[in-house]
Each structure stands twice: as C-alpha cells, then as structure tokens.
Amino acid sequence: RLWALDRGNHLSIFATSAIDVALWDLAGKALDAPVWKLLGGYRDRLPVYASSARLANIEDYVAEALAYRDRGFPAYKLHPFADPLRDVEVCRAVREAVGADFKLMLDASCEYDHEQALRVGRELEKLGFHWYEEPINAYDLRGYAELCRALEIPVVAAEMVPGSIRSTAQYIAQGAGDILRADVYWRGGITALMKTAHLCEAYGIKTEPHHGGSPLMDVATLHCACAMKNCEFLEVLVPEERYRFGLKRYLEVDAEGNAHAPSGAGLGVEIDWDFIDNHTTYCG
Structure with missing residues (x-):
C-alpha cells in the first residue's frame, strides 16, 4: 500500500523506509520467523568487506587494510582523498601491502570528472581491484554508460539516487552500471531493496547493498542480503565500534569474514531503549 500511495514520489523516502522495515519486523514476529527466511532464505551467512572512513594519510589506509585482512575479512574498500593522483597512490600502496589475493575496492564518492574517472579506472585495473564505485556524479547516466564500455573493471553506481526501483530501471536500461547499489534507508525499506535485487537479477546484474546508515538498518540490510x-x-x-549504538546486540563477523543472519523472529535484535532515552534531546 505504501508503494501504491507513492506513485508521484511525494512521501518522505526515509519515513517510508522506517515504516517498511517495522512492518517486516512485525510480520516476522507474528509468524515467529526471521525476516530473511520470509524473504526467501537463500543463505544464513555471507562475506563482509571492511569499508573505510576518509582517513588522514596513506599509512592509515595501509594499516587498516592489513588489520582487517589479518582478522579474516575477505575484502577492504577505500574511501580516499577525492584527488585522483593521491587516490591512485593510496590504492597502489594498499595493494602492495595486502598482496594480490586480497580483494580491494575504491569508492570515489562521485568526486571525479569523466577524464579523471577513466584515468583512475585504468590504474585500478592494473592493480587488480575488484570494483570501482561511484567515480562520477550519480545523475550522469550517460557518463556511467561510457565508463562501463571503456573499462574492464566493474563500475558500481546508484546507491542513494532518489526514485528507488524506478531509477534503478533507468540505470539498467542505459547500461549505466555493471553492479548496482541499493540501500534500505535511502530506497524505501526492505521491500524496495528486494525489488531492486530481483530487477537486477532478471538482467544478470549484481546488487551490492549499501550500508544501512544505522545499526538497526544494517541488520535489515543483512536480512535482505541473506535472501x-x-x-x-x-x-x-569500520572501525565497527564507531557505528555501534542503540541496540543491545550488534552484527558480528566470524573468523572467516562472514556475518551470520539473526535467528530470532522478525529482525532478531532488541533496541536499547535506555540508550535512546539517554541520548534524546527534548524541545519545547
């Protein structure tokens, strides 16, 4: 019904997302089943990658990538300096440090122009990077299509573009992404993320979920990914401690670098209402 009400994109996407996730949680609790099983239950765990913040210098990226590799994480994504020359430099340094078998990704956060994006992409190919994320403005579908044709490395796009599944359809139609992103919070909830995944699957395209923006939404994302x-x-x-708030238990990564789907009914986590109350500001 939420989708039917929002034909004209007039509802707040964030409110829609929150309501949608809450409804799935209620459905799971009513049926005494975890949400990931209601969605199809393809697997009960999947690999994770460590996704960096924007760090101060090259040495910090190298140290962080090594630390997560040594913890068993199978991959690491850099969010570097928004400077093409320095970004290539840090990517090269991290690759040399972690070796050839560890998967690396670059997220340029839409900071490059087309010429810069092409140049960086070719360097990433030489370094054996796993994917190349959001190199140019997210609304430049023609530019993304040109990059996809010009580069061998998979180009990843569209994690927070408005329009939910409707905008994803345009990226697919124009060949504007080898891998497409989606987000529980920015795209309309669990329903929207699963619709996006199914649409991409029909065209043989991967859907790689964006982090949920909060610990609770990250749990919702995990349920989707497991389906x-x-x-x-x-x-x-990462570091994970910075993003742990508001729940009584958080996602854990095992020694093999996997996150496990919650087994409890609904989302399978409990909100820490004492934390919420202690960090609430009352106005008026």
Whole structure:
C-alpha cells in the first residue's frame, strides 16, 4: 500500500523506509520467523568487506587494510582523498601491502570528472581491484554508460539516487552500471531493496547493498542480503565500534569474514531503549 500511495514520489523516502522495515519486523514476529527466511532464505551467512572512513594519510589506509585482512575479512574498500593522483597512490600502496589475493575496492564518492574517472579506472585495473564505485556524479547516466564500455573493471553506481526501483530501471536500461547499489534507508525499506535485487537479477546484474546508515538498518540490510542470490558482500563500516549504538546486540563477523543472519523472529535484535532515552534531546 505504501508503494501504491507513492506513485508521484511525494512521501518522505526515509519515513517510508522506517515504516517498511517495522512492518517486516512485525510480520516476522507474528509468524515467529526471521525476516530473511520470509524473504526467501537463500543463505544464513555471507562475506563482509571492511569499508573505510576518509582517513588522514596513506599509512592509515595501509594499516587498516592489513588489520582487517589479518582478522579474516575477505575484502577492504577505500574511501580516499577525492584527488585522483593521491587516490591512485593510496590504492597502489594498499595493494602492495595486502598482496594480490586480497580483494580491494575504491569508492570515489562521485568526486571525479569523466577524464579523471577513466584515468583512475585504468590504474585500478592494473592493480587488480575488484570494483570501482561511484567515480562520477550519480545523475550522469550517460557518463556511467561510457565508463562501463571503456573499462574492464566493474563500475558500481546508484546507491542513494532518489526514485528507488524506478531509477534503478533507468540505470539498467542505459547500461549505466555493471553492479548496482541499493540501500534500505535511502530506497524505501526492505521491500524496495528486494525489488531492486530481483530487477537486477532478471538482467544478470549484481546488487551490492549499501550500508544501512544505522545499526538497526544494517541488520535489515543483512536480512535482505541473506535472501539475495545476486549479492556478493555485506558492507561493514569500520572501525565497527564507531557505528555501534542503540541496540543491545550488534552484527558480528566470524573468523572467516562472514556475518551470520539473526535467528530470532522478525529482525532478531532488541533496541536499547535506555540508550535512546539517554541520548534524546527534548524541545519545547
């Protein structure tokens, strides 16, 4: 009904997302089943990758990548300096440090122009990077299509573009992404993320979920990822301690670098209402 009400994109996408996730949680609790099983239950765990913040210098990226590799994480994504020359430099340094078998990704956060994006992409190919994320403005579908044709490395796009599944359809139609991103919070909830995944699957395209923006939404994302066949990883923002708030238990990564789906009914986590109350500001 939420989707039917929002034909004209007039509802707040964030409100829609929150309501949708809450409804799935209620459905799971009513049926005494975890949400990932209601969605199809493809698997009960999946690999994660460590997703960096923007760090101060090259040495910090190298140290962080090595630390997560040594913890068993199978991959690491850099969010570097928004400077093409320095970004290539840090990518080269991290690759040399972690070796050839550890998967690396670059997220340029839409900071490059087309010429810069092409140049960086070719360097990433030489370095054996796993994917190349959002190199140019997210609304430049023609530019993304040109990059996809020009580069061998998979180009990843569209994690927070408005329009939910409707905008994803345009990226697919124009060949504007080798891998497409989606987000529980920015795209309309669990329903929207699963619709996006199924649409991409029909066209043989991977859907790699964006982190949920909060610990609770990250749990919702994990439920979706465990029901998606065309998803390789779950994104985990690091350091993890910085992003732990508001729940009584958080996602954990095992020694093999996997996150496990919750077994409890609904989302399978409990909100820490004492934390919420202690961090609430009352106005008026």
